[in-house]
Amino acid sequence: MKPRDMGVLFDECAARGSRTTVHLDRPFDLAPERGTRWTVPGLAALVRETAGMLAAAGVRPGDRVALVKQNHWDYDLLACAAVRIGAVPAQLSARLSGEALVTLLARLSPALLVTSAQVLARARREGTDPAAAAGTTLVLDAEADVPGTLGPDDVRGHPAPPPVRRGEDRPLIINHTSGTTGVPKLVTHSTRTIIGELARFESVRYPRIGVRREDTLLNANSFAHGRTFCWTASTLCLAPAEIVLVTGPDPDLADPLLRTHPPTLVEATPATYVRLRPLTERLDNPFRDVRLFVSTYDAVHPPTVRAYLTASRHRAPLWMQGWGQTETGPLTFRFHTRASTEEGRGPGSRNLGRPVPVKTRLRVVDPDTLRPVPRGRPGVVLARTRARALGYVGEEDRWAAKLLGDWWNTGDIGRLRRDGSVELLDREVDHGPGLSCLRAEDVLEERLPSALECLVLSGAEGPPLPVVVTADGHLDADAWRTATHGLPPLAAPVALTWDQVPRTDTGKVRRTVLLRQLTGTAGTGGSGRWT
Template identity: 35%
Template structure:
């Protein structure tokens, strides 16, 4: 089977992640998959796999889940330590017709308990560490059964117990029924559970498949994104069907990352924006860990132009470019644009891209107050295409409030330029009176102060714009340099510096702005 044949099959029948490894093995079973860590569920398999080996592991784990009592149409919450086996186990659950519900390892126990209750007594696939974290949650009451990946715990079944279980035939779920459930970032409260179907997952591959088709030869792709995110489904499907060797990364420490890149020489990096910011210092590394990279790609959140410029200049590949995709869990990829070595530093970071070709999403901006959307009067950004998520699990009314016929309101505000570029200025809930765009302020100030590792502009208790800053190695910031950098933004209050480790983040490392704002308000209140 050729990758193009497999892709056409997915467009017709939907993307079933339980079938994906076997499908990719039929395309090229020898395609290598390298890990930077051991799988918790099967540490003995090592860190160097092939797609054929992956397909066999998924089949094995599917048999073990069946032997443990998991059946088609049942929900199985996957919540364990961050590890690539999260995605492997989700594939195994899908292979027997169960519906994996992917919960970030970064969620606190209260949130996990609330989401277990929302799903309605699901199976829970976890590990001993997470059971300790959930000690105060009535797990036995909230779940149908508890399965751990290894070890022994009272009241839980261990997958190790079912080694050698008879293999079972795959179960294919209906194309328009729930296939995988992920959750939103939780930046505005309890995360919403986003329902993806085989059809919506398959459709989301369209624009990126066309872009990857422009590559002359397969390149090793390094993937450093949340294993529970819907983007992981698309990233792995695209890479494996395009016969691209994969480096699946769990580590983010720059020194470790440098060693990985020097050893594996990726030509393509897909990573979280904040991970790329953390790795910026590697651009100055004399070993040149980014020298082999021709393609950088990022989704989840807009990335600062300075970061893209430094990464591109550290590549030694001709024609290297950075492709940014704007979207969200509910809509998938909406718009995108490429940045190049010679111009990335001059780019407007608020320009998140143009609508992509190849059956991709449609995007519009609608007015918020009766006036035509513009730079000075941004409107609501809305997206329409068959790739929209089906619903929010157990919260149809909440989903319906954002759905306007075929159109989904993203919660972001922005405008189109006369050249058709979508500018995203802010989340509606993060808008601050007197500030055109907090994200724009952050872009511009970060470009002037390389000693900053993060800058987040939040709304203070008196509706003032408070810049919260973090510096590299948490060093003190020179006040004079700060005043010079923000001279064009008189609406900013004095900065509040905190250690980088104290920034509240989501599973995809986005800063939880509302949580940060609440924390800073309490901090300022205690000072008075």
């Protein structure tokens, strides 16, 4: 089975007899009283029930429904419920600042905002009111009494309207970009782009990397992003034995669930892999049966990849690293093995592999002339794919500025190698002369075992600023001198703890914000023309 209509996805999988069992690390915010174990027929019933709630709140076909809540997979259940009644869901992270959130809501003009009392309270403490930007607001907390909003009891118990079908090229879902350099963009995808071109491509039992019926899949992701909506479509159709959902990066909270249901396939954000890495060193670690690890969103440096591949007892585990954007879906992929991640071997995290076969083409151009450059020379990476989104909500000129005919400007600096793979050097906005920040970060993480993460920030003036993230926020001076041997000149390092670093919902570092926080200036090495 391959996904078609997200509004009835769970119904169709249940009707085909799916025996997948879903295990949660905490109950859904959408159904807090119903526990942490679900079947596909139970999920289908919850989606229908939610569709009735949204309709009772006044949502009609064509309306936009904004979803802003704590991280959990019910982001996608809410989205499917909205799709079922003909609305267009917009999934927004609860980690957005109040200012960014109301900016995005103003662009959306949603008929309904589905949120939590916690999100509203935090935004109001910051001097903003998300509820004022929506026609109606539904607060999911049953015990909350927020004046001027609806609660679950106000809309519960209403039957779901019949499913509304939409054309393949009509707007299906809206997701925002990571927002590392400012207010995120709102990206609109259609059924053809995110389901037809992406989810159906993944709904195949490929040798070695495909989902098997006996698999236990772990997803520890940011569920407000389009990647998990696509993952939900393909995974439900492939019907593994078990799905395990982890909503936070605390290893002590995740460990009991993972020990009870040890995964065979894992997908997580790079930041979550870093945070859960201590589990790989524990006796009887929960990753012992994993044959495939999948990472997207951001670079994962070699020491982290090596730790997980070593933790697996599978004969030949693989790490699949994907590179893409919210606007395009995956563009390239590559595989890491135990041998390729041995210290001193391989091209590190900066080599992103080859374009997705048949789906994607890449070109590197001069950033000033936009003319193609020879292989091996760095430039701005352009991509051509049929999965490209429909546009940005409320920022049509910004979208048009990133198009060059059929080609999409990724805003990344890289080079095409002779073997057809692409080597990523930096985001254009972060790129400075004479240094690849990403390459330097690879080297530093290899040489500093105590570092959770290493960052190199390129500003408009002076040498790049290195930031070393450690458990206690301290860095040994002798270890630092040894680690920087042979690297280009760097400023004096700054040591921080994980929580002191500003991040997006997917754990990406907001480099511009961090640079301003540490230096008082937001000037960057690049132009930022294609952010």
